[in-house]
Amino acid sequence: xxxxxxxxxxxxxxxxxxxxxxxxxxxxxxxxxxxxxxxxxxxxxxxxxxxxxxxxxxxxxxxxxxxxxxxxxxxxxxxxxxxxxxxxxxxxxxxxxxxxxxxxxxxxxxxxxxxxxxxxxxxxxxxxxxxxxxxxxxxxxxxxxxxxxxxxxxxxxxxxxxxxxxxxxxxxxxxxxxxxxxxxxxxxxxxxxxxxxxxxxxxxxxxxxxxxxxxxxxxxxxxxxxxxxxxxxxxxxxxxxxxxxxxxxxxxxxxxxxxxxxxxxxxxxxxxxxxxxxxx
Numbered sequence: 001x002x003x004x005x006x007x008x009x010x011x012x013x014x015x016x017x018x019x020x021x022x023x024x025x026x027x028x029x030x031x032x033x034x035x036x037x038x039x040x041x042x043x044x045x046x047x048x049x050x051x052x053x054x055x056x057x058x059x060x061x062x063x064x065x066x067x068x069x070x071x072x073x074x075x076x077x078x079x080x081x082x083x084x085x086x087x088x089x090x091x092x093x094x095x096x097x098x099x100x101x102x103x104x105x106x107x108x109x110x111x112x113x114x115x116x117x118x119x120x121x122x123x124x125x126x127x128x129x130x131x132x133x134x135x136x137x138x139x140x141x142x143x144x145x146x147x148x149x150x151x152x153x154x155x156x157x158x159x160x161x162x163x164x165x166x167x168x169x170x171x172x173x174x175x176x177x178x179x180x181x182x183x184x185x186x187x188x189x190x191x192x193x194x195x196x197x198x199x200x201x202x203x204x205x206x207x208x209x210x211x212x213x214x215x216x217x218x219x220x221x222x223x224x225x226x227x228x229x230x231x232x233x234x235x236x237x238x239x240x241x242x243x244x245x246x247x248x249x250x251x252x253x254x255x256x257x258x259x260x261x262x263x264x265x266x267x268x269x270x271x272x273x274x275x276x277x278x279x280x
Contacts, residue, residue: 003173003174004030004033004173006171007030007034007147007171007173008034008037008038010145010147010169010171011034011038011116011118011145011147012038012041012043012116013144013145014116014143014144014145014168014169015110015115015116015117015144016106016110016117016118016119016141016142016143016144016145017034017116017117017118017119017143017144017145017146017147018118018119018121018137018138018141018143018145018146018147018168019031019118019119019120019121019146019147019149020121020125020134020146020147020148020149020155020158021123021125021148021149021150021154021155021175022123022124022125022150022151022154022155023122023123023181023182023187024123024175024179024180024181024182025123025149025150025151025175025179026149026175026176026178026179027120027121027123027149028049028051028054028056028074028075028120029075029176029179030147030149030173030176031047031075031118031119031120032047032072032073032074032075032077033072034118035047035068035072035075035078035116035118036068036070036071036072037071038068038116038118039068039069039070039071040070040071043115043116044113044114044115044116045067045068045069045114045115045116045117045118046065046066046067046068046081046109046112046114046116046117046118047065047066047068047075047078047117047118047119047120048063048064048065048066048102048105048106048109048117048118048119048120048141049063049064049065049066049075049120050063050098050101050102050119050120050121050122050137051120051121051122051123052086052088052089052090052091052098052122053089053090053091053122053187053191054122054187054190054191055191055194056074056075056076056078056120057075057076057078057080058080058083059194059195059198059242059243060089060191060194060195060275061085061086061087061088061089061230061232061243061273061275062083062084062085062086062232062240062243063083063084063086063098063101063102063105064080064082064083064084064105065080065081065082065083065105065108065109066078066079066080066081067079067081067114075120081108081109081112082105082108082239082240083240083241083242084101084102084104084105084240085101085217085232085233085234085240085243085271085273086098086101086217086273087217087230087232087271087272087273087274087275088273088274088275089191089275091122091124091133092124092129092133093274094217094273095129095132095133095136096136097217097218098133098136098137099133099136099137099139099140100140102119102137102140102141103137103139103140103141103142106119106140106141106142119137119141119143121134121137125154125155125158131157131158134158135158135161138158138162138168143168144167144168144169145168145169145170145171146159146162146168146169146170146171147171147173148170148171148172148173149172149173149174149175150172150173150174150175151174151175159172192277192279195230195245195277195279196279198242198243198261199245199259199260199261199279201261202244202245202259202260202261203259203260203261204247204257204258204259205244205257205258205259205260205264205267206255206256206257207255207256207257207258207264207267207270208254208255209254209255209256210254212256212267212268212269212270213269213270214231214256214269214270214271214272215269215270215271215272216271216272217232217271217272217273217274222272225246225249225256225272226246226249226276227246227247227248227249227278228245228246228276228277228278229245229246229272229275229276230243230244230245230246230273230275230276230277231243231244231245231246231258231270231271231272231273232270232271232272232273233260233262233267233270233271234267234268234269234270234271235266235267235268236268238268238269241262241266241267242260242261242262243260244258244259244260244262244270245258245259245260245277246258247259256270258270
């Protein structure tokens with residue numbers, strides 16, 4: 001049995017599988033392959049994309065939940081079911097929010113009757129922040145199985161800590177030889193392309209901030225919401241409907257001009273994180 005076959009059989013026995021490892025180790029490709037293989041067996045499969053900077057399911061700044069019904073060429077081909085706006089393309093400033101959003105989408109998938117839920121994570125695993133983020137995600141997700149992809153032993157502190165308890169099961173895998181490492185520039189280009197594609201279907205809306213208030217990611221009044229700021233678009237129940245980009249601010253008249261694909265009549269609140277993007 002190959003390591004991939006071993007991982008697939010383990011994932012077939014687990015309700016929730018979390019895949020972790022540093023950047024460019026093939027986590028997203030592995031998630032897509034496993035999800036497609038499980039769906040091909042007739043399982044009801046969901047994937048949670050918790051990499052807020054290199055998002056495949058939903059735009060950057062969000063955690064996404066997708067439905068998988070067959071083989072996937074890429075994780076982004078999953079059908080989007082739900083989003084959670086985090087507010088940044090790096091989870092460092094929002095470790096708790098990123099972990100909690102991931103946990104909520106996992107629970108939502110299980111409550112919806114999905115039999116297998118796979119969670120793809122970002123590449124921050126080393127150092128105090130990496131450990132804090134991954135521990136927070138593991139607590140929020142409560143996985144049955146963790147697949148650790150590592151080149152050497154960069155994820156061993158997390159793997160050993162997980163093995164100290166009765167669960168989850170931990171399986172170590174080596175990266176695929178086909179994995180290509182991306183430079184910081186390539187990763188930024190991927191993020192900008194994803195935002196450009198998402199906003200390609202956007203319309204420009206002028207919103208009354210008395211009717212549609214803008215709140216900070218933690219409920220505070222944001223100090224500055226200038227041109228290019230990315231906002232979470234929330235519905236009446238607080239659910240994330242998508243994101244918007246600020247085009248202009250008219251503070252005196254209480255007006256905010258944004259680009260978003262979300263219909264104006266669905267928007268109840270806007271959430272301001274830290275991310276800004278100007279398409280040049």
